[in-house]
Amino acid sequence: MDKIIHKMVPVNGINMHVAELGKGPTILLIHGFPELWYAWRHQITYLASHGYRAVAPDLRGYGDTTGAPTTDPTKFTTLHVVGDLVALIDTVAGPGEAKVFVVGHDWGAVMAWALCLYRPDKVKALVNLSIPYSPRNPKFKPVDALRALYGNDYYMIRFQEPGDIEREMGVWGTERVLNDLFSYRKPAPLFLPKGKGFGSSPKDPLILPPWLSKQELAFYTDKFKKTGFTGGLNYYRALNINWELTAPWTGAQVKVPVKFVVGDLDVTYNSLDAKDYIGKGGFKKDVPLLEDAIILKGVSHFLHEEKPNEINQHIDQFFKKFH
Numbered sequence: 001m002d003k004i005i006h007k008m009v010p011v012n013g014i015n016m017h018v019a020e021l022g023k024g025p026t027i028l029l030i031h032g033f034p035e036l037w038y039a040w041r042h043q044i045t046y047l048a049s050h051g052y053r054a055v056a057p058d059l060r061g062y063g064d065t066t067g068a069p070t071t072d073p074t075k076f077t078t079l080h081v082v083g084d085l086v087a088l089i090d091t092v093a094g095p096g097e098a099k100v101f102v103v104g105h106d107w108g109a110v111m112a113w114a115l116c117l118y119r120p121d122k123v124k125a126l127v128n129l130s131i132p133y134s135p136r137n138p139k140f141k142p143v144d145a146l147r148a149l150y151g152n153d154y155y156m157i158r159f160q161e162p163g164d165i166e167r168e169m170g171v172w173g174t175e176r177v178l179n180d181l182f183s184y185r186k187p188a189p190l191f192l193p194k195g196k197g198f199g200s201s202p203k204d205p206l207i208l209p210p211w212l213s214k215q216e217l218a219f220y221t222d223k224f225k226k227t228g229f230t231g232g233l234n235y236y237r238a239l240n241i242n243w244e245l246t247a248p249w250t251g252a253q254v255k256v257p258v259k260f261v262v263g264d265l266d267v268t269y270n271s272l273d274a275k276d277y278i279g280k281g282g283f284k285k286d287v288p289l290l291e292d293a294i295i296l297k298g299v300s301h302f303l304h305e306e307k308p309n310e311i312n313q314h315i316d317q318f319f320k321k322f323h
Contacts (some may be wrong), residue, residue, distance in 0.1 A: 004044060006064075009057075011087035012080070014067030017058045018092070022048025025101060025124075025323065026093055027315070028085065029056040032106020032130070033232040034181055035302075036063040038219055039105065042308030043315065050316050052101075055092050059108070060084055061231020063223050070230045073162065073237035078114035079245055081235075085115055089122050098122075101319050105129040105304055106268075107235050116256040117249055125257040125322045127315050129303055130268050132260060132278055132293075135286050136250050142239045149272075155190040159236040168195065169229055172202050175221045177229070182217075183209045185300045187270040211306040254287045259318040261311065263299030291318070 004021045019037040021044050029040040037056035044054040060068035060081060069075050089100055101124050104112030109131035116123050137145070147157050158165050169177045180198040184190060192198070208217060262269045262278070269275060277283050284290050296303060296310065304311045 001041060001045065003048075008064075009088060009091050011091065012083045014060055014065060014084065016060075016084060016088060017064035018055060018088070019044065019057075020053065020055045020092070021045065022051075022053045024051040024053050025319070026053045026055055026089075026097060027101040027103060027319070028089065028092075029054060030085070030102065030104040030108030030112050031056070031059060031062070032104075032108045033235065034178060034220070034224065034229060035106070035108075036220065036223055038063075038216075038223075039302070039305060040103075043103070043304060043312055046308070046312040047315065052319075053094070055088075055100075057084075057088060059111070061227075061234055063227065068231065070228075070234060073234040074241055076231075076234035076238045077245055078111060078238075078242050079118075081111045082115050082118050085111065086119055086122060099124040101125055101127075101322070103127045103129070103315055104131075106131060106301070107232075110134070110235075113254060116254045116258075117252060120254075120256050123256045125259075125319060127259045127261070127318055129261050129311070130263075130266055130301055132262070132268075132274055132283050133254055133287050136243060136246050138247070138250050141243050144240075150189055150191070153191040153193045155192045156236050156239070158192045158194075159233050162230070162233075162237065165192070165233065166228065166230060168197065172197050174225045175206065175217065176200075176202055178220050178224065179206045179208060179217060182212055182302060183207065184267065185209075185265050186267070187265045188267070189271045190267050209302075209306070211302070253285075255289060257289045257291060257322065258287050259291055259314060260293045261296065261303065261314055262294075263296045263301065263303045263306070265298065265300040266303070267301055269295070 004019050009016045031039045037058050040056040047054040058065040102112050109128040113133050
């Protein structure tokens with residue numbers, strides 16, 4: 001970890017913090033919520049030792065990346081973030097490297113799908129974790145559809161009102177919020193009833209998931225204490241704006257070679273008919289170059305941290321085909 005190089009890269013009007021290690025074909029690692037470049041710590045060292053150059057940014061609104069106006073959720077659309085990533089690829093890609101490998105998780109997976117949809121000329125191949133492709137439904141705005149399906153306590157709905165969930169998180173405390181999100185293992189949609197959080201009291205002792213050490217939780221906690229959660233929450237607040245802006249891509253397919261991996265305990269795998277979409281052909285129809293969809297047994301949402309060895313091997317084995 002101490003060999004990782006940290007630098008600031010000006011991209012698309014913001015200053016992006018990037019962690020990188022290794023030499024060889026570039027792999028862009030895109031984190032989700034509530035994560036940072038640090039979520040890829042196990043992948044960065046492994047991939048660098050296997051002949052790749054691993055590049056992991058803090059996305060706009062996160063960590064040490066600066067310049068994005070966190071008071072304005074409209075600046076956190078897929079078009080903004082993909083703009084950041086395209087500029088980053090253009091900056092960090094090696095000589096003659098027009099395309100890079102991409103790995104995404106959670107919101108990072110959403111952005112990786114968007115990157116492949118908008119700029120397939122930038123991506124050699126993709127390994128996406130947790131979040132399958134979600135084609136635009138021209139009939140329903142996503143926030144409205146989620147509210148109708150799951151009600152006002154559904155976590156994505158609770159995240160919509162600027163300042164509301166932040167005030168509650170302030171009561172729980174940064175460390176508790178992170179610990180409870182990382183620990184969630186119910187194979188069911190996530191609900192956060194007003195004032196109740198995850199059902200625990202701020203006074204209850206923290207019980208870390210077995211894959212996360214106190215020092216690792218402290219790293220996340222220190223960073224989010226400085227930035228707050230608003231930057232990350234803005235991605236949820238831009239859902240309906242994304243829907244409005246992406247009308248031109250209605251019905252479009254993602255035409256990049258893809259491997260997909262999800263845990264069977266993942267909240268996303270157990271929501272929004274994801275199981276049927278992945279298992280009954282819808283996913284393959286929208287992503288025709290999908291080569292594999294792997295369901296890991298007994299694994300939850302943060303699979304790259306929970307099962308790093310398995311995920312590292314899936315990434316390496318898939319990308320080897322495209323050298």
